[in-house]
Amino acid sequence: MNDTHAPDRALLDQLAPATDLAGLHRLLELRAEQEGLLDVSYRTIDSPLGSLLLAATPTGLVRVAFDREGFDTVLASLATRLGPRVLRAPARLDDAARQLDEYFAGTRTAFDLPLDRALSTGFRGQVHTYLPQIAYGHTASYGQVAAAVGNPGAVRAVGSACATNPLPVVVPCHRVLRSDGSLGGYLGGAKAKTTLLALEHAA
């Protein structure tokens, strides 16, 4: 942008200041929720694992995403799969944000949130539904989970189910390790998995 246009840009910004737009965005969130217009509401929170994206449908929490996944990529995928009426609207996620804060502070050992399992289908869905039965502070191997969902041979499929868990942290795929006790993969990275296991053992 050259010198002739620079003042115009600054002037245009002053005609629609960011503080005014933030207030109007809140008004839009409120009205959109009231009228049931949103397919997906989302917000971000800070956590010991870095910034986390939380997304919910009217049914419940549908996605927790790590920064490294790319929030724009995740939101674009939610828009395609669940509907494009996707809005940053933190109110619907207040409860989830509070429970995650408590979990990271070590004062909560289980989540009590309505979940939308729309992104968990088939065998993966069975694995995701089973995972919360592995209690806080405990771990299981991929093989044990495969056996628990009635398909002892499906160790690799359990691994890929854990890798595609749409609700990490809340649905505790971090509690599933390799049978030799080594870490195994994690959507949020090995460091995030170690952090969560350390948090739960320290409590």
Add this chain to the structure above:
Amino acid sequence: MSMQQPFEHTVTAHGPTVLRVVRAVLGPGPDADDAWAETFLAALRAWPDLPADTNVQAWLVRVAHRKAIDVTRGARRRAQPTDILPERPATTGLPDSAEPDLWAAVAALPERQRLSLAYHYLGGLRHTETAELIGGSPEAVRRAAADGIRALRRTYAPEGAPR
């Protein structure tokens, strides 16, 4: 192929443009805020059915034009009949507006100049598109917008900017 982009991107990308347009049309204040919110609520309702190749900004500016008319009509309906015309609310009353003098200068323009200027210079519509919205020939709309800009430069210029 219909819209699959998350709606939030649209609010981020075009929220400022729509706010400038409705403020120029209605003056900064609660009416402009209502028109802004109604524009994006209407957009949200229509979003999944909107063709993916839509020029979203131009489409939003046209919706904003209709919502500004609705807000004006609603305000007239709410107004008590009176022999004395109410004073125009002071545009300087908006605490967050950094440019009260400019808004006052915009508000002082004749309506067709103000609208032609708002939809073209602030909203990015072509003069032909503005003419479809507010009537008149594209050439008349072009002249009105140019006259409006000239008048603004006479009455208002940010400090240090060339007049």
